[in-house]
Amino acid sequence: MKPINVGLLGIGTVGGGTYTVLKxxxxxxxxxxxxxxxxxxxxDKNLELARSVAAGDExxxxxxxxxxxxxxxxxxxxxxxxxxxxxxxxxLKAIENGKHVVTANKALLAVHGNEIFxxxxxxxxxxxxxxxxxxxxPIIKALREGLSANRxxxxxxxxxxxxxFILSEMRDKGLPFAEVLKEAQALGYAEADPTxxxxxxxxAHKATIMSAIAFGIPMQFDKAYVEGITKLQxxxxxxxxxxxxxxxxxxxxxxxxxxVELRVHPTLIPEKRLIANVEGAMxxxxxxxxxxxxxxxxxxxxxxxxxxxxxxxxxxxxTRLHTADPEHRVPHLAFQPDQMQDVAVLxxxxxxxxxxxxxxxxxxxxxxxDITRILADSQISIDAMIQKEPxxxxxxxxxxxxxxxxxxxNANAAIAKIEALPVVQGKVTRLRLENL
Amino acid sequence: MKPINVGLLGIGTVGGGTYTVLKxxxxxxxxxxxxxxxxxxxxDKNLELARSVAAGDExxxxxxxxxxxxxxxxxxxxxxxxxxxxxxxxxLKAIENGKHVVTANKALLAVHGNEIFxxxxxxxxxxxxxxxxxxxxPIIKALREGLSANRxxxxxxxxxxxxxFILSEMRDKGLPFAEVLKEAQALGYAEADPTxxxxxxxxAHKATIMSAIAFGIPMQFDKAYVEGITKLQxxxxxxxxxxxxxxxxxxxxxxxxxxVELRVHPTLIPEKRLIANVEGAMxxxxxxxxxxxxxxxxxxxxxxxxxxxxxxxxxxxxTRLHTADPEHRVPHLAFQPDQMQDVAVLxxxxxxxxxxxxxxxxxxxxxxxDITRILADSQISIDAMIQKEPxxxxxxxxxxxxxxxxxxxNANAAIAKIEALPVVQGKVTRLRLENL
Numbered sequence: 001m002k003p004i005n006v007g008l009l010g011i012g013t014v015g016g017g018t019y020t021v022l023k024x025x026x027x028x029x030x031x032x033x034x035x036x037x038x039x040x041x042x043x044d045k046n047l048e049l050a051r052s053v054a055a056g057d058e059x060x061x062x063x064x065x066x067x068x069x070x071x072x073x074x075x076x077x078x079x080x081x082x083x084x085x086x087x088x089x090x091x092l093k094a095i096e097n098g099k100h101v102v103t104a105n106k107a108l109l110a111v112h113g114n115e116i117f118x119x120x121x122x123x124x125x126x127x128x129x130x131x132x133x134x135x136x137x138p139i140i141k142a143l144r145e146g147l148s149a150n151r152x153x154x155x156x157x158x159x160x161x162x163x164x165f166i167l168s169e170m171r172d173k174g175l176p177f178a179e180v181l182k183e184a185q186a187l188g189y190a191e192a193d194p195t196x197x198x199x200x201x202x203x204a205h206k207a208t209i210m211s212a213i214a215f216g217i218p219m220q221f222d223k224a225y226v227e228g229i230t231k232l233q234x235x236x237x238x239x240x241x242x243x244x245x246x247x248x249x250x251x252x253x254x255x256x257x258x259x260v261e262l263r264v265h266p267t268l269i270p271e272k273r274l275i276a277n278v279e280g281a282m283x284x285x286x287x288x289x290x291x292x293x294x295x296x297x298x299x300x301x302x303x304x305x306x307x308x309x310x311x312x313x314x315x316x317x318x319t320r321l322h323t324a325d326p327e328h329r330v331p332h333l334a335f336q337p338d339q340m341q342d343v344a345v346l347x348x349x350x351x352x353x354x355x356x357x358x359x360x361x362x363x364x365x366x367x368x369x370d371i372t373r374i375l376a377d378s379q380i381s382i383d384a385m386i387q388k389e390p391x392x393x394x395x396x397x398x399x400x401x402x403x404x405x406x407x408x409x410n411a412n413a414a415i416a417k418i419e420a421l422p423v424v425q426g427k428v429t430r431l432r433l434e435n436l
Numbered sequence: 437m438k439p440i441n442v443g444l445l446g447i448g449t450v451g452g453g454t455y456t457v458l459k460x461x462x463x464x465x466x467x468x469x470x471x472x473x474x475x476x477x478x479x480d481k482n483l484e485l486a487r488s489v490a491a492g493d494e495x496x497x498x499x500x501x502x503x504x505x506x507x508x509x510x511x512x513x514x515x516x517x518x519x520x521x522x523x524x525x526x527x528l529k530a531i532e533n534g535k536h537v538v539t540a541n542k543a544l545l546a547v548h549g550n551e552i553f554x555x556x557x558x559x560x561x562x563x564x565x566x567x568x569x570x571x572x573x574p575i576i577k578a579l580r581e582g583l584s585a586n587r588x589x590x591x592x593x594x595x596x597x598x599x600x601f602i603l604s605e606m607r608d609k610g611l612p613f614a615e616v617l618k619e620a621q622a623l624g625y626a627e628a629d630p631t632x633x634x635x636x637x638x639x640a641h642k643a644t645i646m647s648a649i650a651f652g653i654p655m656q657f658d659k660a661y662v663e664g665i666t667k668l669q670x671x672x673x674x675x676x677x678x679x680x681x682x683x684x685x686x687x688x689x690x691x692x693x694x695x696v697e698l699r700v701h702p703t704l705i706p707e708k709r710l711i712a713n714v715e716g717a718m719x720x721x722x723x724x725x726x727x728x729x730x731x732x733x734x735x736x737x738x739x740x741x742x743x744x745x746x747x748x749x750x751x752x753x754x755t756r757l758h759t760a761d762p763e764h765r766v767p768h769l770a771f772q773p774d775q776m777q778d779v780a781v782l783x784x785x786x787x788x789x790x791x792x793x794x795x796x797x798x799x800x801x802x803x804x805x806d807i808t809r810i811l812a813d814s815q816i817s818i819d820a821m822i823q824k825e826p827x828x829x830x831x832x833x834x835x836x837x838x839x840x841x842x843x844x845x846n847a848n849a850a851i852a853k854i855e856a857l858p859v860v861q862g863k864v865t866r867l868r869l870e871n872l
Contacts, residue, residue: 021727025587031652032584117768127768130582136728138582144770145581146566146574148468149748151461156872215779216467216771223781236794236865239836243820245792247867259780261787268792268838268869274710274734275872286872291457292572292735292745294872298710299731309728312585321765329757332553332563334580335652343651344695345659351697356681356704358672384679400675402704429672431683433704436592436711436722436730 003036004319007068007099009090010080011044014104014131016053017304018078018311023057029312031339032331033319037312043068069094076318078311079103088112095119095127100322102314104131104307107196110205113212113219126321128314133206134159134283136306137299138313143213143287150289152214154254156267159206161281161301162197163229163249165189167266168279171237171246177230189281199228200249200264207251210285211262215255220262227265240268246276274298349409354383357401358429359418363390367423368399374421378414380406396425402433439472440755443504443535445526446516447480450540450567452489453740454514454747459493465748467775468767469755473748479504505530512754514747515539524548531555531563536758538750540567540743543632546641549648549655562757564750569642570595570719572742573735574749579649579723586725588650590690592703595642597717597737598633599665599685601625603702604715607673607682613666625717635664636685636700643687646721647698651691656698663701676704682712710734785845790819793837794865795854799826803859804835810857814850816842832861838869 008015022029022039030036043065044050050061062068069077069090077094079101081087087108092115094101101120103109109116109132120127130140134157143152158164162184169180181198184190196202208221229249240247245268254261269276274296278284283301288294300306320330331337361367368387375382381404390397403411415428444451458465458475466472479501480486486497498504505513505526513530515537517523523544528551530537537556539545545552545568556563566576570593579588594600598620605616617634620626632638644657665685676683681704690697705712710732714720719737724730736742756766767773797803804823811818817840826833839847851864 017727021585025585025726028587028652029585113769117773120768121773126765136725137731138578141577141582142574145753145766146577146749147745148752148770149457149461149465149745151464156870211781213770216464216769216776217779218776220781223783225784225787232867233865236792236867239794239822239834240792240867242822243792243836243838245838245869250870252870255779256782256788258786259782262781263784263787265868268790268867269872273872274713277710277713289572289745290461291453291741291748293742295573295733295735297731297733300729305727306729309583309585309725312727313582316584317581317766329562330581330753332556333549333652334584334649337553337557340652340654343653343691345647345656345698346692346695347659348661348699350694351661351699352692354704356672356676356679358675386675386678398675400679402679402681429669431668431672431676431704432701433681434592434686434688436705436709 001035003038004322005038005040005073005075006078006315007041007043007071007074008039008078008080009043009065009068011042011050011053012080013304014307014311015080017308018080019053021305021308022312029316031335033316034323034336035319037315037319040073041068041071065090066093069099070097074099076100076102076315079105082107084108084111091116092119095123095125098123098125100125100318101127102311102318103127103129104311106132106202106205106209110208110219110221113209126318128318130314131307131310133209134285135299135301135303136309137283137285137297137301138310139285139297140213142297143210147287147289147292150291152255153288153290154252155210155214155285155287156250156252157207157210157285158248158275158278158283159251159285159301160197160203160249161283162190162194164278165281167229167247167249170234171241174234174238176234177232198230200226203249203251203264207253207262207264211253211260214253215260217260223262225263225265229266232266244271245269246271248276351408352405353408354405354433354435355403355411356431356433357403359399360396360425361399362423363395363397364423370421370423371399371418374414374417375403378410380404380411380414437471439474440758441474441476441509441511442514442751443477443479443507443510444475444514444516445479445501445504447478447486447489448516449740450743450747451516453744454516455489457741457744458748465752467771469752470759470772471755473751473755476509477504477507501526502529505535506533510535512536512538512751515541518543520544520547527552528555531559531561534559534561536562536754538564538747538754540747542568542638542641542645546644546655546657549645562754564754566750567743567746569645570721571735571737571739572745573719573721573733573737574746575721575733576649578733579646583723583725583728586727588691589724589726590688591646591650591721591723592686592688593643593646593721594684594711594714594719595687595721595737596633596639596685597719598626598630600714601717603665603683603685606670607677610670610674612670613668634666636662639685639687639700643689643698643700647689647696650689651696653696659698661699661701665702668702680707681705682707684712787844788841789844790841790869790871791839791847792867792869793839793851795835796832796861797835798859799831799833800859806857806859807835807854810850810853811839814846816840816847816850
């Protein structure tokens with residue numbers, strides 16, 4: 001089947017990730033999309049960088065992005081340049097030329113989205129932007145399609161990894177903001193100029209986009225209330241903790257009769273909530289719908305490959321919809337019907353997992369040595385162990401062990417040997433353990 | 437625009453929820469789908485029940501489901517009868533008659549899915565089944581579309597609310613399985629015959645469906661390893677906790693070079709993991725992709741309206757794809773372009789939220805009374821408070837208060853009055869609090 005041709009604008013972090021993942025998973029992505037998705041042109045001012053990423057591949061390289069959006073061979077333009085300036089011109093030009101657009105540019109959409117979507121609608125092309133909010137988490141798809149039965153009441157998200165990392169560190173180490181920011185910059189979690197992140201602007205861009213999709217309203221970034229974390233003091237994080245709360249930078253959109261609340265600010269959240277336990281650079285969005293109740297979406301909100309995951313999901317979506325006919329709708333089982341593989345399900349004996357073992361043993365010297373010897377002979381490593389003191393007046397006690405991974409049949413054989421030891425009473429209780 | 441006509445088979449819990457939500461949110465759903473989605477016929481053996489649900493509406497009622505799947509007026513058949521028997525016949529008949537099908541029937545798909553999808557593919561119709569796995573959580577959509585860039589490595593889900601409720605109660609109360617099961621039945625969390633839930637069969641149906649979508653393999657329910665929670669002992673839950681683990685009934689699908697692992701069994705999970713903290717009847721699925729890393733999806737896995745949320749999302753999807761042309765693709769902002777509403781974003785002064793207040797005050801009698809009087813006069817209730825003892829040699833101390841919800845301008849006015857008190861030092865630190 002004829003490939004769909006992609007022009008990639010910008011080969012930085014996300015562009016590089018997109019290039020790499022699309023190449024690495026080409027076979028599987030084609031099985032899902034129904035036709036190959038092929039990057040035919042890469043444009044970047046840094047031609048040297050483009051050359052090194054695309055080394056050995058049959059790809060046109062250019063330092064002229066405007067030539068790419070005019071290229072008649074290109075079906076989809078992927079805009080990964082960022083910012084409001086040249087990116088806006090390129091996206092509008094691509095639309096004008098009848099090309100579908102995939103972008104990760106939240107600033108552009110929050111500020112110029114209304115103009116861009118109107119142009120796309122007029123021209124009958126798609127502008128897809130899953131990567132603009134919460135990186136690899138498919139939150140745009142969930143809001144736009146997965147929850148379409150609901151009157152969405154509110155959503156609240158940890159949608160900026162830099163600030164969540166800083167807040168996690170401030171809490172864990174009791175350090176002031178300025179010091180943790182320096183650490184975050186050294187570790188690459190914060191940029192040299194972190195203003196957009198720490199002042200809440202980036203989160204406000206994303207909250208603006210989500211509010212539009214959730215409530216069916218235009219982008220209104222200029223009306224958003226934006227407060228960052230720069231004034232947050234470690235003492236308040238500590239007091240909040242004493243009261244049972246965590247402080248997170250949330251992007252909040254809430255529908256009320258009078259209008260819509262759209263705001264970003266440091267927020268206390270009860271520590272029992274799942275979202276309060278989202279730590280480090282991770283993102284999560286909580287959505288409240290009138291039918292479904294609360295649902296939560298969690299994952300990596302930034303980085304080359306997580307963001308590329310969203311960019312490419314959009315490419316697959318556009319490919320499936322662009323060629324919409326009964327054979328190219330979204331396939332029932334994700335992969336095209338003629339692309340299913342007959343891979344065998346393994347018998348449980350062949351499964352690889354870790355184990356929890358509980359044994360009832362006589363409280364005698366050497367018992368533990370016998371048991372651990374059997375495990376060692378079976379190449380099963382012990383990860384943790386509890387040996388209880390026998391209860392008052394009892395001669396027996398419990399031993400609990402956690403093992404490292406092994407094949408189930410190997411574990412079963414070892415357990416049979418352990419059960420055959422005269423000092424072991426009855427059957428070994430065996431549960432499987434996954435570190436996930 | 438011409439409505440799309442739905443024939444609803446089964447008006448029990450999920451059928452009733454679907455009917456109710458589709459009616460309640462009709463306006464918003466039409467704004468998203470691009471045309472009205474209208475239930476024209478309801479079939480149920482219990483005509484009395486059907487009559488009471490549809491009372492006053494213009495809907496045909498019937499006790500003959502086969503007449504509905506043959507009705508030329510019906511565009512989409514929603515199958516909510518359940519089981520492998522009559523449901524299979526009806527779904528195949530509907531497909532044969534060229535109708536799209538939406539179903540919540542995991543047993544049917546896990547066992548007969550290969551046959552059903554082949555028939556649908558041949559006929560060029562869609563069979564949508566978001567409601568079959570994890571109720572209102574859009575996990576099918578995430579796996580099939582949101583993560584389509586990834587080579588999915590494994591997934592692990594808490595996909596049966598009954599067993600998760602039982603396990604949560606066993607842990608919280610230290611009670612044995614049989615006793616908690618009775619409680620769950622009394623509370624309606626477990627059915628009179630709970631076999632499919634507690635023996636892991638329901639979870640295995642769902643894991644089978646997810647494995648097919650994740651890896652592009654046929655349904656192989658008969659190869660799944662299925663172990664329920666009936667033999668789990670409270671003592672092992674307690675020992676696991678001492679070692680830092682929780683026990684959950686997981687459905688696991690993992691890709692290995694040799695084949696696919698597909699298994700359901702009680703599993704120890706490190707308690708620090710978000711998924712280990714999914715309690716009660718809630719569901720969650722963790723998916724590991726090679727590009728995105730781990731993502732998690734959380735929400736209600738059962739119940740009338742959460743499941744209806746997924747059924748109706750499928751109806752919207754089918755409607756959008758069925759009428760696929762540039763105007764009826766998935767709209768950029770979820771709602772059709774001519775259905776956006778110009779709702780105002782409220783200024784931050786009008787936002788309603790709770791507050792954390794930190795004040796530095798002189799340690800004198802009456803200070804607290806003055807402050808609480810100001811808050812009471814402003815109709816601001818106090819939810820919690822900490823008053824610290826002054827540090828050694830200091831005459832001042834911190835008061836920390838959490839308030840109930842109020843309008844921000846009201847909070848600001850009260851804070852200004854508090855700051856004007858002679859005993860209050862400097863500015864009040866104010867953070868917003870959301871109970872989410």
